[in-house]
Amino acid sequence: MSSPHLRFLGGAGTVTGSRHLLSLGGRKLLVDCGLFQGLKALRLKNWARFPVEPAEIDGVVITHAHLDHSGYLPKLSHEGFDGPAYCTPATADLCELLLLDSAKIQESDAEFANRHGFSKHHPALPLYGKRAALKALRLLEPRAFDRAHDLGHGATLRLRRAGHILGAATAEVRWGGRTVVFSGDLGRYDDPLMPDPEAVGSADYLVVESTYGDREHPKVAPADALLEVIERTSRRGGTVIIPAFAVGRAQELLYLCWKLKQSGRLPLTPIFLDSPMAINATGLLQHHLDDHRLSAEACAQAMSVATYVDDVEQSKALSHNTMPKVIISASGMATGGRVLHHMKAFGSNPKNTLLFAGYQAAGTRGEALINGAREVKIHGAWVPIRAEVDNLPMLSAHADAGEILRWLGGFERPPERTFIVHGEANGSEALKLRIESELGWDCVIPQEGEEHVLR
Numbered sequence: 001m002s003s004p005h006l007r008f009l010g011g012a013g014t015v016t017g018s019r020h021l022l023s024l025g026g027r028k029l030l031v032d033c034g035l036f037q038g039l040k041a042l043r044l045k046n047w048a049r050f051p052v053e054p055a056e057i058d059g060v061v062i063t064h065a066h067l068d069h070s071g072y073l074p075k076l077s078h079e080g081f082d083g084p085a086y087c088t089p090a091t092a093d094l095c096e097l098l099l100l101d102s103a104k105i106q107e108s109d110a111e112f113a114n115r116h117g118f119s120k121h122h123p124a125l126p127l128y129g130k131r132a133a134l135k136a137l138r139l140l141e142p143r144a145f146d147r148a149h150d151l152g153h154g155a156t157l158r159l160r161r162a163g164h165i166l167g168a169a170t171a172e173v174r175w176g177g178r179t180v181v182f183s184g185d186l187g188r189y190d191d192p193l194m195p196d197p198e199a200v201g202s203a204d205y206l207v208v209e210s211t212y213g214d215r216e217h218p219k220v221a222p223a224d225a226l227l228e229v230i231e232r233t234s235r236r237g238g239t240v241i242i243p244a245f246a247v248g249r250a251q252e253l254l255y256l257c258w259k260l261k262q263s264g265r266l267p268l269t270p271i272f273l274d275s276p277m278a279i280n281a282t283g284l285l286q287h288h289l290d291d292h293r294l295s296a297e298a299c300a301q302a303m304s305v306a307t308y309v310d311d312v313e314q315s316k317a318l319s320h321n322t323m324p325k326v327i328i329s330a331s332g333m334a335t336g337g338r339v340l341h342h343m344k345a346f347g348s349n350p351k352n353t354l355l356f357a358g359y360q361a362a363g364t365r366g367e368a369l370i371n372g373a374r375e376v377k378i379h380g381a382w383v384p385i386r387a388e389v390d391n392l393p394m395l396s397a398h399a400d401a402g403e404i405l406r407w408l409g410g411f412e413r414p415p416e417r418t419f420i421v422h423g424e425a426n427g428s429e430a431l432k433l434r435i436e437s438e439l440g441w442d443c444v445i446p447q448e449g450e451e452h453v454l455r
Helices: 040-047 073-078 090-114 130-137 222-235 249-264 276-287 296-303 312-319 341-347 364-368 399-408 425-438
Strands: 004-012 021-024 029-032 059-061 083-086 140-142 146-151 155-161 167-174 178-182 207-209 239-243 271-273 325-329 353-356 377-380 381-384 386-390 417-421 451-453
Touching: 029 167, 029 417, 073 090, 073 130, 073 417, 083 090, 083 207, 090 130, 090 140, 090 276, 146 417, 155 296, 222 239, 222 249, 222 296, 222 386, 239 341, 249 271, 249 276, 271 276, 276 296, 312 341, 325 341, 341 377, 353 364, 364 377, 364 386, 399 425, 417 425
Parallel strands: 029 059, 059 083, 083 140, 178 207, 207 417, 239 325, 239 353, 271 325, 353 386
Antiparallel strands: 004 021, 004 451, 021 029, 146 155, 155 167, 167 178, 377 381
């Protein structure tokens, strides 16, 4: 019997664009189908010809809905992939929000660039539009956690809870007599909303993320750190702008604000959630109560702590409102969305604060600002930033290095080989050294395009 092959088509040497291809006997299974985000050189990879003919891929597994794991599916579908895309039910619901929003943003950005003439391309085109996103969504086939699912051709899939965001899973694929486990993105232990990452007993081969492979999250209560920033800004008469991922981070921020108001520590400051997608994602918590820690009652109360800003005119009015407040708005790395308009409105005033909440990928506005940039380009123009800029890394939804090692400790025996992916070079190398020294496992950091035979 021939052995499966594993080829790394993305998320190798970088923290974005996760795409891992398993193949056996001419059959192909793609685990994660993410967009490259951040640096321009990475974003351009989304436009390159896919290294495998999409029509030859038999199926896709999506570990969770974040765009760096799901956002390339419309492009893959448009180019000929027509097989099933397996994921959990909550991930399927979130993908509907994220992929349609991604298409809308790309169409809007292309239209804006053409209208104002600042694109080098004539005309500027979206990577994909709404029609391609809808076509891709029809391919989603939800599968329950903790069951073996037959993928055909002798392959089975088991999804386990990964924490991280609603519906996130680790993926165990058994094929050709070998078991390969993909971590996807691992969440935090003792997270207030999401479950702990579920242990995996064994695997012949393991593909593990390393986003925070060289870091430990600060041992500070997130609510205390958030309160300190809000109070400091309010005393100046300023507004706190929080760029937040619409799926996951926004809901945790609402929960923390609710807990602070419940305890009487944040009685007066109004909270606004200005992101249609975040509003819709918040509603999905009520539909997937088994996928998080909150009861139905606590979920309803926590998510109602903010005033929801639905339409564009309300959002514009919020940008002109000078009273002290907190605005939570997407996107989390300030790469697009309504938060850019708020950054333009509030970023030049030192009374205000731009508060980031977790990992900022290289090449994003968020990464530039937390590293000291005092101006950023928004909608084709340079915007001076005189507001305070802060970051609360303990709000990250990613496991840190210690938590990754804790999850790896759940394996009853070492995998034959562990592939370290989805991290910048420093993070991946640091995690490799820790796994080798503390666990004694054989580890490899694959490069993009690299292929391994799983004997």
